[in-house]
Each structure stands twice: as C-alpha cells, then as structure tokens.
Amino acid sequence: MRFNIGDWFASVIDWMLANVGWFFDGVAWLVSQIVGAVEIVLIGLHPFLIIALLAGAALALTRSLGLTLFSAAAFAVIVAMGLWVESMSTLAVVLVSVMFSLAIGIPLGIWAALNNTVSAVVRPVLDLMQAMPVFVYLIPAVFFFGVGMVPGIAATIVFAVPPAVRLTELGIRKLDLELLEAAMAFGAKKGLILKDVQLPLAFSSIMAGVNQVIMLALSMVVVAGLVGAGGLGGVVVQGVAQLDTARGFEGGLAVVILAVYLDRVTSGARSLGDVLRSRRAKKEQRAAAATAPVAAAAG
Amino acid sequence: MSAAPVKAPAGDRGDAMNTEGPFIRVDHLTKVYSLGKSARLGLPGRRSQAKGFTAVDDVSFDVKRGQIFVIMGLSGSGKSTIIRMLNRLIDASDGSITVDGRDVRSLPPAQLRAYRNQTINMVFQHFGLFPHKSLIDNVAFGLKVRGVDRATREAKAAEALTLVGLGDRIHAMPDQLSGGMKQRVGLARALATDAEILLMDEPFSALDPLIRKDMQELLVKLQRNFKKTIVFVTHDLNEAMYLGDRIMVMKQGRNVQTGTALDLLEAPADPYIEEFVAEVDRSKVLTAGMISKDPDPGMAAAAPGVPARSGHDAVRVSEATVLTELLPLLAAGTERVEVVDEHGTPVGHVTAETVLAALAPKEYSHAL
Incomplete structure (x- = not known):
C-alpha cells in the first residue's frame, strides 16, 4: 500500500492558495517594494560611489587594508565585465533575504536557547528545511508568489534561516554555567542577563551564523535564476541554456566576487567586538594613567 | 529599581x-x-x-x-x-x-x-568574571542590577577594587589578570554591593x-x-x-x-x-584564643586596654596568635602568657603545659 504524502502536501498548498492567497499577494507586493527600493539605491547611484562605499564598509568592519583594496579591484572587474547592474540586483536580493532570515532566525534562536521545549520542536523543523532539496521549495513558492524574484527570496529564506537559529542558540547555550550563576547570584533579571551577558558573549557565534546565512543566500541566487529572479542567476541560467561558456563563466565569477567580499567582511566583523573592546580598554587605561598624576598634583 | x-x-x-x-x-x-x-x-x-x-x-x-x-x-x-x-x-x-x-x-x-x-552575594571557584567587561564594570554589575546610576556605581566599584589592591587597574580586562588577581576582582564585586x-x-x-x-x-x-x-x-x-x-x-x-x-x-x-x-599542622591552626584557660579574676576586672599588672611578667598576645608564634616566648622561659582580644580585653592565659597538650595528637594523650 502506498501513502500519498505528496498528494496530501499538494492539497494543503492548494487549500492555502484558495483561502489565504490574499496574504501571499500582500507579502509578494511588500517584498518586491523593499527589494525595489534597495535596487534603486544600488543601481541608481554611480558604480564608483557604490564601490567606494563597499570598500569603506570593508575597511570599517575588518580594519584590513588588503581586503579593502581587493574589494575595490574586484568590483571594478565586475564593472568591466558589464555585469554591474545584474550584480547589484543580486546583491539587493541577497541583502533583503538575509535581512528577513536574520529577523526570523536570531529571535527564534534566542527563544530556543532559553526554552528547551522550543528547542526540541525547532530542531527537526530546521533539519527538514535544510536537508530538503532547494528546488522543492521553488515549486510552491512560484504558486504562492508567481515568477520573479519574490519566490526566489522566499525559497532563500527557508534555506538560510537554519544556521541563524542554530548558531544563535549554540552561542547562548555554550555560555559558561558559572557566568550565568554569577549574573543570577547578583539578582539580575532574565532580560538583563540576556542583554548584558548572554548576547554579548554569543556575539561571535551569532556573527558566524550571519556569515553562513549570507553564503547560503548567495548560493541560492543561481537557483532562483531558474524562476526568473534575474540578476546574476539569470545571467548564469542564460549562459547554461544557450551553451554560452563565456557568459556563464563571467556570471559565475561575479557571484564568486560577491561571495568572497561578503564572507570576508562578515567574518572580519565577528572579531570586531573584541578589537573595539580592547582598544577602548587601552584608551581608558591611558586616560587613567594621564589623569592620575594630575589628580595627585591637585590633591 | x-x-x-x-x-x-x-x-x-x-x-x-x-x-x-x-x-x-x-x-x-x-x-x-x-x-x-x-x-x-x-x-x-x-x-x-x-x-x-x-x-x-x-x-x-x-x-x-x-x-x-x-x-x-x-x-x-x-x-x-x-x-x-x-x-x-x-x-x-x-x-x-x-x-x-x-x-x-x-x-x-x-x-x-x-x-x-x-x-547575599557570591564568590565563585573559577571567579565567574564577565570576560567582555572591564574590571570596574564587573565589580559594578551588582549595583547596575540594582539600578544605581553610572557615576555612583563606578565610584563604589573603584573603591572596592582599591580595597583588594587593584585600584590602579580598574579598566583592565579580566583576561589580562592572573588567577589571584581575578579572585580579588570576584571579592571586590561581592563587597561593592554591601x-x-x-x-x-x-x-x-x-x-x-x-x-x-x-x-x-x-x-x-x-x-x-x-x-x-x-x-x-x-x-x-x-x-x-x-x-x-x-x-x-x-x-x-x-x-x-x-x-x-x-x-x-x-x-x-x-x-x-x-x-x-x-x-x-596543629601548631599553625590552633590559636592562643582557642586554648586559653579562664582569665585571671584580677585581669578580668581590669578595664579594657589598661594593663592590670606592672609590666615585667605580663606577656600579652592577641587571641589570633597561632601556637607556632607562641613557642619562642615559652622557650625563652615565660611561664604565663596573657591572651587578649582585639580591644585589649583579657580573655585568658596559656602556659607551656597547655600549649604542649594542645599540640599533642589525640592518640598520644590517650596513651598517657
């Protein structure tokens, strides 16, 4: 005997389309508005201005001159290949997907870290989301949102949320028990412990999650090209369809450049907290050393 | 708050x-x-x-x-x-x-x-210091929880750190300190809240x-x-x-x-x-206060801090003196050592006999 699990799933989708279709239409409209707004900024401004901004962000977040120069040069290569508009369109889609994934994933991760029941429920769901082949999401996504970039973003979010949840939960749960006891022993409320102890110490792990989310979102770009998301995915899909090696390679190279840039910048940002803290500590130490003789002289 | x-x-x-x-x-x-x-x-x-x-x-x-x-x-x-x-x-x-x-x-x-x-505050075996906070922020944590304003709690924390001998390192981070120093911070953190x-x-x-x-x-x-x-x-x-x-x-x-x-x-x-x-090691654990016999009636009546006898034979030690430190006195021939508390009030006396009896392990005292 055969269980028609697939049929059952399909009928759930049909029911949702028939009854809450208006909801998905609204979401589709909202998401495309947001992506459109980001695109207007990224494409509307002069490429060199954007390159300067991206390189500046790299410098601010990683404090690495080498990476800054590399990003400027790599983006110039994209401009030279004539793929600037497609790259920025892809970047807009990635940024919006990442924003939604983090907005869902990080709070869910915090909740799962603080509540064992939530954790137990969330874990198998995340396994399912991550292990299911991504194309499978695309089919209902197209039903819900039509063709274009919105189903691409929806599928990307489903695929990219798990690491945000997992690494946030892990970062909070791996906190030294004694530190948690110390915070509790001084009578701190749960909210203060979270804000003052758990989240700052989980920062590096959460940023590793952000990095993973970005890389997964970017890896979905080409797949999303299949449902007409455009951008670099469209370029690659077009190259494949027309057996155009040159075009396909150029599209692929632009994806790689975006990936390397986003990866290095976000993994550099992981340690930024420590860098800033030790810098501030040194500064205050110096300030204290400078004022001490003055105070002594005054006293 | x-x-x-x-x-x-x-x-x-x-x-x-x-x-x-x-x-x-x-x-x-x-x-x-x-x-x-x-x-x-x-x-x-x-x-x-x-x-x-x-x-x-x-x-x-x-x-x-x-x-x-x-x-x-x-x-x-x-x-x-x-x-x-x-x-x-x-x-x-x-x-x-x-x-x-x-x-x-x-x-x-x-x-x-x-x-x-x-x-009720707590000091932990592995110090329990927040690695992302400077010493002063660690020590001020209890007061921050209490809702004390920044300037007040930092002044209080700096004071507590000075008490434990770390007044010059208030902006250091915990991982810059040795174990002993970290525990001084742990102690200061518990003192800061009163x-x-x-x-x-x-x-x-x-x-x-x-x-x-x-x-x-x-x-x-x-x-x-x-x-x-x-x-x-x-x-x-x-x-x-x-x-x-x-x-x-x-x-x-x-x-x-x-x-x-x-x-x-x-x-x-x-x-x-x-x-x-x-x-x-009994000689380092037992103190004069623990083994002293009842105070001499004359001594007990004396006002605190006022020597009751003319100085020549009144050898006085604090009740916290461990027996190791009494031994040289007794070896020098002092027969009777007066024991006083922190205010100088006599609480009793010890002799060579009582000290030796206290030092003798229990088994041997049975044997005698």
Missing part, C-alpha cells in the same frame, strides 16, 4: 542586631536530584528509595552574624549544593532556610532577586599555594573591617581551620560534625574526621 528598596535591609539590620539569635538558620535541608540528572553528572552516592540521588541529606546548622562558617568536605559531599541553596541558585527539595528571620524558600521572584542583590552575607564556593582552590595563602590573609584582613557573615566552602581542612569560626564537615551529603577547629581536633566525631585531622 529606585533607591528606595536599597535602604530596606539596612533598617532590618539595625533591629536584628539587638537579637543575638542565628542570622542564617538552616533546618533539615535536603536536596534530591532526579535520577536522570545524577546519572549524567556521574556523581557517587546513595539513592533514597526510588526518588533519585540525594546530594544533601537532612543538614541543619546556623550561622551567627559576623561569623565565618566553613563547610568542609570532599568533592561530591554536597557542600556546593548547600551554598547554592542558600541563594536559591538551586532549589531545595525539603527543609527550611531562614535568613534574618525571612523564609528564603518562599520568596517570590522579585523578592528573591532583591534578596540576592542586597543581602551585601551582608558572602557565599564563597571554594574561592581559593583554583589558585597556587602561595597566592592562596595571600588571599586567605586578605580575606581575614577584610573581615576584620567588614564583619560580613561568610559561608565558605572548601575541601582543605587547613584552610577551614585558618578561616573558620565554626566548621561543618560534610560526607556524602550529611553533616558529620559541626564545631570549632579545636572541637574537631580534640573530639573528632568519627574516623573520617580523625583521618582528616591527622593531616593538620
């Missing part, structure tokens, strides 16, 4: 000062862990019926205000569990805990937080012996000024006897014996304690 609740315990303190009852009273305290948990932790011990693993079994004790009460035992004896039940980091299964007349076990969440913040009770969970066991000795001396010095009520957990009997006004020896969750260092040395309740006591 205003300044108002901060004042409440200070008022209670004044009232309670008059009554000389126990400050902390623990009755029939029991903690049973569910079996799943004890299996995971791999703790040794008995199981009571089908309930689970009994970490603490019907323990009662009380602590007077200003005392150092030491809970001594090997690992797994339940001493850390007891100390955590006092501030309810662990909830007791049975029994009662009364601090300053309040039933700790029935405090609702908000009052429990206030109790932890204002009445809580009356300090729970110390093996605070010096992670330190090397020389630093440990320094820290014990620092604690004694601070205690002389602050007169906190301290519940101190250790597995080191020498430490217990050096610091403890009273000592409770634990074995497998049970209270084996409670008494002063002298009680444990003179009358060990069972072979387990005898074994421990055999390791102790």
